[in-house]
Amino acid sequence: MKSYKFVFIPFLLLIISISCEKGETDKQKPEIDLSNAGAFPINCDTLYFGETFIFKVMFTDNAELGSYSIDIHHNFDHHSHSTEVTECSLDPKKSPVNPFVFIQDYSIPGGSKEYETNLSVVIPASNAIGPFDEGDYHFFISLTDKEGWSAQKGLSIKMRYR
Amino acid sequence: MLLLSMSFAHLSANAQIKYELSGVIVDENSQPLAGASVFLYPVEKGTFTDGQGRYSINGLNNGSYTIVVSFIGYRTLTDSIEIKGNSSFNFRLSFASINLQEVVVTDNYARIRQREEPLNIEIVNDDYLKQNLGGSLMKSLERLPGVGTIDIGSGHSKPVIRGLGFNRVVVVENNIKHEAQQWGSDHGLEIDQYAIDNIEVIKGPASLMYGSDAIGGVIDMKNRKIPADNSLGGTIDMAGKTNNDYLGTSVSVFGRKNWLFADFRATLLDYGDYKVPTDSIDIYSYRAPLHENHMRNTAGQEQDIHLSIGIIKPGFQSRLYISNISSKNGFFANAHGLEPRSVDTELHDRSGRDINYPYHQVNHFKVINTSQWKREKLKIESDLGFQRNFRQEWSQYVSHGYMPGVFPDSLDFDSDLERQFEKYVYSGNIKASYFQNEETLFSAGISSDYQNNSIDGRSFIIPAFKQFTIGVYAFVKHSFSVKSILQLGIRYDFGHLNTLSYYDWYPSPVIINNDTTFQFLIRADALNRSFSSISWSAGYNYNLPEFSFRANIGKSFRMPIAKELAANGVNYHHFSYEVGSPDLSPEISYQADAGIEYNSDKLAIGLTPFLNYFSNYIYLNPTAEHDRLYGNGNQVYYYTQSRVFRYGGEIHAHYQLLKSLQLGVMGEYVYSEQLSGDKKGFTLPFSPPASAIFNVKYQKQKVKRAENLYISIDYRLSAAQNNIVPPEETTEGYQVINIGFGGEIKVKNQKAIFSFQIQNLLNNKYFNHTSYYRLINVPEQGRNLVLSITLPFSGKTKQL
Numbered sequence: 005m006k007s008y009k010f011v012f013i014p015f016l017l018l019i020i021s022i023s024c025e026k027g028e029t030d031k032q033k034p035e036i037d038l039s040n041a042g043a044f045p046i047n048c049d050t051l052y053f054g055e056t057f058i059f060k061v062m063f064t065d066n067a068e069l070g071s072y073s074i075d076i077h078h079n080f081d082h083h084s085h086s087t088e089v090t091e092c093s094l095d096p097k098k099s100p101v102n103p104f105v106f107i108q109d110y111s112i113p114g115g116s117k118e119y120e121t122n123l124s125v126v127i128p129a130s131n132a133i134g135p136f137d138e139g140d141y142h143f144f145i146s147l148t149d150k151e152g153w154s155a156q157k158g159l160s161i162k163m164r165y166r
Numbered sequence: 167m168l169l170l171s172m173s174f175a176h177l178s179a180n181a182q183i184k185y186e187l188s189g190v191i192v193d194e195n196s197q198p199l200a201g202a203s204v205f206l207y208p209v210e211k212g213t214f215t216d217g218q219g220r221y222s223i224n225g226l227n228n229g230s231y232t233i234v235v236s237f238i239g240y241r242t243l244t245d246s247i248e249i250k251g252n253s254s255f256n257f258r259l260s261f262a263s264i265n266l267q268e269v270v271v272t273d274n275y276a277r278i279r280q281r282e283e284p285l286n287i288e289i290v291n292d293d294y295l296k297q298n299l300g301g302s303l304m305k306s307l308e309r310l311p312g313v314g315t316i317d318i319g320s321g322h323s324k325p326v327i328r329g330l331g332f333n334r335v336v337v338v339e340n341n342i343k344h345e346a347q348q349w350g351s352d353h354g355l356e357i358d359q360y361a362i363d364n365i366e367v368i369k370g371p372a373s374l375m376y377g378s379d380a381i382g383g384v385i386d387m388k389n390r391k392i393p394a395d396n397s398l399g400g401t402i403d404m405a406g407k408t409n410n411d412y413l414g415t416s417v418s419v420f421g422r423k424n425w426l427f428a429d430f431r432a433t434l435l436d437y438g439d440y441k442v443p444t445d446s447i448d449i450y451s452y453r454a455p456l457h458e459n460h461m462r463n464t465a466g467q468e469q470d471i472h473l474s475i476g477i478i479k480p481g482f483q484s485r486l487y488i489s490n491i492s493s494k495n496g497f498f499a500n501a502h503g504l505e506p507r508s509v510d511t512e513l514h515d516r517s518g519r520d521i522n523y524p525y526h527q528v529n530h531f532k533v534i535n536t537s538q539w540k541r542e543k544l545k546i547e548s549d550l551g552f553q554r555n556f557r558q559e560w561s562q563y564v565s566h567g568y569m570p571g572v573f574p575d576s577l578d579f580d581s582d583l584e585r586q587f588e589k590y591v592y593s594g595n596i597k598a599s600y601f602q603n604e605e606t607l608f609s610a611g612i613s614s615d616y617q618n619n620s621i622d623g624r625s626f627i628i629p630a631f632k633q634f635t636i637g638v639y640a641f642v643k644h645s646f647s648v649k650s651i652l653q654l655g656i657r658y659d660f661g662h663l664n665t666l667s668y669y670d671w672y673p674s675p676v677i678i679n680n681d682t683t684f685q686f687l688i689r690a691d692a693l694n695r696s697f698s699s700i701s702w703s704a705g706y707n708y709n710l711p712e713f714s715f716r717a718n719i720g721k722s723f724r725m726p727i728a729k730e731l732a733a734n735g736v737n738y739h740h741f742s743y744e745v746g747s748p749d750l751s752p753e754i755s756y757q758a759d760a761g762i763e764y765n766s767d768k769l770a771i772g773l774t775p776f777l778n779y780f781s782n783y784i785y786l787n788p789t790a791e792h793d794r795l796y797g798n799g800n801q802v803y804y805y806t807q808s809r810v811f812r813y814g815g816e817i818h819a820h821y822q823l824l825k826s827l828q829l830g831v832m833g834e835y836v837y838s839e840q841l842s843g844d845k846k847g848f849t850l851p852f853s854p855p856a857s858a859i860f861n862v863k864y865q866k867q868k869v870k871r872a873e874n875l876y877i878s879i880d881y882r883l884s885a886a887q888n889n890i891v892p893p894e895e896t897t898e899g900y901q902v903i904n905i906g907f908g909g910e911i912k913v914k915n916q917k918a919i920f921s922f923q924i925q926n927l928l929n930n931k932y933f934n935h936t937s938y939y940r941l942i943n944v945p946e947q948g949r950n951l952v953l954s955i956t957l958p959f960s961g962k963t964k965q966l
Contacts, residue, residue: 028847029847029848031890031896069790070789070790070791071790071791071792072792073792073793073794073799073800074799075797075798075799077565077566077798078571082508083503083507083508083509083564084505084506084507084508087450087451087452099572100565100571100572101571101572102571103565103571105565105568105571107567107568107794107795107797107798107799108794108799109791109792109793109794109799137571142505144505144798144799146792146799146800146801148788148789148790148791148792148801149790150790151790151845151892152787152788152789152790152801152803152844152845152892152893153788153892153893154788154801154892154893155451156450156451156505156741157451158451158452158505158506
């Protein structure tokens with residue numbers, strides 16, 4: 005019986021050794037903040053073909069920000085919903101003919117813990133096929149920090165011709 | 167055997183000549199038991215029976231001995247025998263259904279294997295699998311200390327040994343390495359858990375015997391049972407589970423006439439969506455509501471058939487296995503693709519059993535021949551294998567990157583075929599063992615395989631490739647005394663990998679000097695890489711009656727796989743963009759293993775620590791970059807290499823409190839740290855947290871018509887995992903209670919073996935850090951009642 009007890013000792017030591025883990029690595033994700041005044045676009049906003057808009061959001065991280073990307077793709081089949089609390093009214097489902105696609109990645113100045121974008125994005129009026137499909141689109145923002153942690157936001161937007 | 171005994175008889179005049187003990191071990195149905203252990207006290211000599219159940223032990227003096235005969239799944243038999251000259255004794259073992267719960271210490275076969283094997287191994291058989299039946303083979307083995315799984319859904323899991331998985335664990339079925347798309351995390355092993363009667367798990371690197379990839383460990387499955395002469399029999403297995411409305415049945419029929427034997431098995435499984443104790447899932451920042459706790463679209467089905475034909479003659483045995491495993495499983499519909507998705511809930515929530523998009527289907531066909539020739543001192547074994555793995559992922563066409571919004575009808579694949587892999591694998595092994603004398607065994611062998619993998623579908627992740635590997639090894643085992651055994655081995659491996667180039671099927675915009683042109687982008691360049699490595703291993707066992715010690719040091723290696731060298735595409739479960747590095751070098755691992763076991767009548771304790779160092783561990787490193795040309799601006803993960811230090815171990819102990827009441831504890835712990843590279847200071851992905859199982863088991867031999875009854879309570883305690891690496895989340899600790907209860911009922915001549923489990927008794931909501939769905943916050947299965955029934959039947963049997 006005596007020897008039975010000593011079985012638990014190394015086991016308890018193991019439990020203790022894991023509970024005092026090291027805290028030197030960065031384990032915090034960056035954040036995308038759309039709540040500042042003037043943030044654009046936010047959920048349910050409209051972008052117009054053939055125009056330029058200013059992408060304005062706030063990025064923060066505890067250590068150092070990495071990069072971000074923007075992706076705009078159609079949501080005619082309602083496959084996406086936003087990460088935001090507000091619900092937007094969607095147009096009826098439809099099939100794409102010439103949907104607009106935009107994918108771009110952007111750097112953030114090294115050493116930044118905070119970065120507010122002020123990026124002008126040109127949306128063309130048409131491509132080789134012709135004018136783009138109007139309707140529901142999905143605006144996807146992805147942000148990384150230098151360690152490789154990431155955060156995403158997905159917005160429901162409309163894209164139209166003015 | 168008798169002839170052999172007589173041939174020695176004329177020598178008995180000489181007093182110096184020692185005698186031989188021989189005989190045959192059979193089971194209740196007089197089937198010879200191959201691989202049963204026979205151990206003789208007090209001389210501590212032991213052996214295993216051959217394919218015909220025969221054993222022999224040489225060098226014995228006249229006198230009284232105690233013989234212990236055991237085989238997993240059977241009651242251990244202890245008898246006193248008298249040796250007067252060359253003697254022959256035959257033994258019959260009876261089935262036991264419960265002695266495997268703690269196989270590590272109660273089973274003599276396992277104990278002897280462990281006493282002779284310097285690596286740490288666990289051995290279980292089919293009874294253990296039925297008593298611990300999980301959603302997949304690996305789930306059923308998860309209870310073993312140091313063994314874990316990486317899961318996705320209820321029916322798929324991949325083996326993890328001491329925190330290493332995927333291509334770092336070799337799965338071997340009937341001596342041939344199981345080859346599929348092991349790198350993929352979203353599907354399981356194409357193995358029918360009903361068709362397995364014996365599994366050995368080697369914890370630690372075993373490249374020496376198993377080649378590249380066995381850097382983390384080995385799951386080795388062998389069909390060891392051979393039917394008795396003139397017998398005909400079979401089993402019907404049935405299982406049901408409440409959590410995912412699982413129904414499974416497997417029927418086998420076997421028979422033998424003289425030297426020819428055969429068995430056939432068919433398995434059918436069908437299950438619905440599994441249920442989790444939550445009503446919504448937070449996929450990153452998206453919330454997906456669940457319908458009636460169903461993990462939407464995780465239903466599945468599987469159909470397997472197996473046929474084996476064998477011949478058994480004195481000194482020669484050969485067996486042909488043919489099997490086909492076919493399965494189809496849905497993926498959680500909200501979390502497959504480029505981003506979390508809204509789904510047509512009307513379609514998906516109509517039935518919990520249907521499989522809609524996205525899903526995958528796999529067909530794995532295998533033909534294996536294993537043969538062995540045995541002469542007095544020489545044994546030659548050969549294995550030949552052919553495998554075809556065909557896997558498809560289907561999902562609704564979603565253009566991503568610059569794929570056209572409308573799928574063109576000019577292409578030769580279906581718009582909804584996301585990915586397709588077809589792999590042909592040809593394998594061969596030859597091994598020769600020379601038993602120089604009682605003390606020394608030499609073994610040498612060659613193993614080789616050739617793989618040809620082609621791809622199809624709309625989306626790219628890995629290129630088509632051809633791969634050839636060959637390994638040559640030599641091994642010596644020497645017993646200085648019955649107590650002390652030394653093993654040394656060395657191996658040379660060579661491998662060549664040729665990946666093919668891949669161009670997109672659609673053009674993407676390329677901007678050069680402000681001019682935009684549309685080009686068919688190259689995703690993977692053709693690549694030719696050759697690798698070679700020398701591995702070695704040295705092990706020592708020292709066995710006393712109650713204590714045993716073992717130690718092993720070795721170097722193992724692993725060739726980089728096509729995915730690590732040439733991946734370039736989106737991971738549809740992680741929403742990440744994965745990129746290979748064409749100049750990776752082979753992984754090299756050095757490991758020291760030790761084992762200390764104490765066994766007495768009432769108490770058994772074992773401790774198996776290890777230290778491990780990788781000079782260049784290959785892993786997928788999430789970076790700060792984003793991709794611009796394929797998915798939807800996904801974060802880029804690059805394959806990279808870093809130095810890694812790992813240590814950990816397992817502990818198990820059992821105490822027989824009363825004759826029928828046993829207490830047990832099993833624990834495991836692994837610590838990993840990257841010593842260099844971008845993630846210096848971080849752990850490795852999917853590091854299992856420390857965990858322990860406390861077990862109470864009560865057994866009763868007989869209650870009225872029921873025999874071998876047991877009730878077992880497992881209290882699983884898992885620590886929190888705060889040691890994480892991007893993109894993981896910390897996982898809280900948890901407690902789960904599982905109850906098992908079972909036995910055998912005999913009505914007239916029909917026996918029924920049943921086991922009943924309640925998994926997650928309290929319906930706790932908890933997260934498993936090594937579940938693939940952990941990243942999207944999917945809790946583990948809620949309460950699950952599992953019933954498994956086995957009905958053995960037999961025709962004519964001839965007594966010996």
